[in-house]
Amino acid sequence: MSLNPSTAIEKAQVLSEALPYIQRFFDKTIVIKYGGNAMTDEKLKQGFARDVVLLKTVGMNPVVVHGGGPQINDLLKRVGKQGEFIQGMRVTDRETMDVVEMVLGGLVNKEIVNLINQNGGKAVGLTGKDGGFIRARKMMVKNVDKPGENIDIGHVGEVTEIFPELVSLLDSRDFIPVIAPIGVGEHGEAYNINADLVAGKLAETLKAEKLILLTNTAGVLDKEGKLLTGLTAARVDELIANGTISGGMIPKISTALDAVKNGVKSSHIIDGRVEHALLLEILTDQGVGTLIRAN
Ligand SMILES: Nc1ncnc2c1ncn2[C@@H]1O[C@H](COP(=O)(O)OP(=O)(O)O)[C@@H](O)[C@H]1O
Numbered sequence: 001m002s003l004n005p006s007t008a009i010e011k012a013q014v015l016s017e018a019l020p021y022i023q024r025f026f027d028k029t030i031v032i033k034y035g036g037n038a039m040t041d042e043k044l045k046q047g048f049a050r051d052v053v054l055l056k057t058v059g060m061n062p063v064v065v066h067g068g069g070p071q072i073n074d075l076l077k078r079v080g081k082q083g084e085f086i087q088g089m090r091v092t093d094r095e096t097m098d099v100v101e102m103v104l105g106g107l108v109n110k111e112i113v114n115l116i117n118q119n120g121g122k123a124v125g126l127t128g129k130d131g132g133f134i135r136a137r138k139m140m141v142k143n144v145d146k147p148g149e150n151i152d153i154g155h156v157g158e159v160t161e162i163f164p165e166l167v168s169l170l171d172s173r174d175f176i177p178v179i180a181p182i183g184v185g186e187h188g189e190a191y192n193i194n195a196d197l198v199a200g201k202l203a204e205t206l207k208a209e210k211l212i213l214l215t216n217t218a219g220v221l222d223k224e225g226k227l228l229t230g231l232t233a234a235r236v237d238e239l240i241a242n243g244t245i246s247g248g249m250i251p252k253i254s255t256a257l258d259a260v261k262n263g264v265k266s267s268h269i270i271d272g273r274v275e276h277a278l279l280l281e282i283l284t285d286q287g288v289g290t291l292i293r294a295n
């Protein structure tokens with residue numbers, strides 16, 4: 001099949017546009033949070049895996065942290081339980097914790113590992129229990145109706161420490177770490193941690209160049225549903241206070257902000273429903289979501 005010369009030149013131009021980005025991000029760590037909602041379409045999943053392999057092949061160090069909220073809800077339903085969330089965090093009793101470990105540490109993790117490997121990468125799946133590398137403690141959430149009181153939401157954790165050696169070792173041997181957001185407590189107990197929080201802390205610990213949170217919206221939207229392409233700390237506070245940002249977007253935006261305040265060069269909330277969103281964000285002049293800056 002002969003190629004139309006102008007199409008061929010356009011393709012070459014897009015490839016050429018990637019060069020400065022490849023040079024700038026060579027050997028840099030990019031932490032990518034792959035949200036459960038962005039994981040539903042087969043073609044998108046293949047595209048995601050291919051993009052991750054491409055980034056690794058051109059010399060970057062992609063580290064994938066995945067979610068799986070909707071997938072946990074599906075299995076809970078099959079065992080007759082209803083998922084419940086308070087301030088974006090899943091209420092996690094003992095039985096729910098078992099389901100979370102099965103879905104995140106098992107099904108979802110191995111599916112992503114497999115997808116990346118089928119596309120020519122060398123992915124290795126981990127939970128925070130492996131090498132005890134994600135340490136956690138029980139998280140309490142504030143009771144908004146009763147100031148000063150907390151709500152106990154069960155086996156939900158917050159990260160206390162991340163030991164980066166295991167991830168760095170995998171990176172240095174050309175493996176791609178794929179991490180499920182499960183932490184381990186002082187007594188070996190498992191904690192369910194919001195995947196955005198794990199991705200943010202990991203990005204800080206690894207001194208990542210970028211934190212990219214892939215989700216199922218165009219980015220952060222204003223009250224009219226229009227995309228906000230750039231946000232600062234002050235504006236985020238305002239949008240949370242007036243209810244424009246709610247639910248699962250609260251831990252996401254807080255994480256993105258904490259990361260840039262703590263040394264990650266840039267945080268992005270981008271649309272995982274756009275094919276090759278990762279490549280567009282990292283290797284082209286085109287932004288595909290919301291860029292979060294400290295000020
Ligand atoms: N201002 C906002 N802009 C975009 N999404 C918002 C906003 N406020 C709340 N949301 C909700 O946050 C959701 C993303 O969080 P979540 O469902 O936890 O995603 P993920 O599974 O990718 O982590 C969106 O689908 C949307 O319903």
Ligand SMILES: CC(=O)N[C@@H](CCC(=O)OP(=O)(O)O)C(=O)O
Pocket residue numbers: 034035036037066067068069070072088089090100156157181192193194195196248
């Ligand atoms: C404490 C808490 O809420 N944990 C999350 C972990 C998975 C996750 O974060 O998945 P998404 O990124 O797909 O939302 C949960 O149980 O759903």
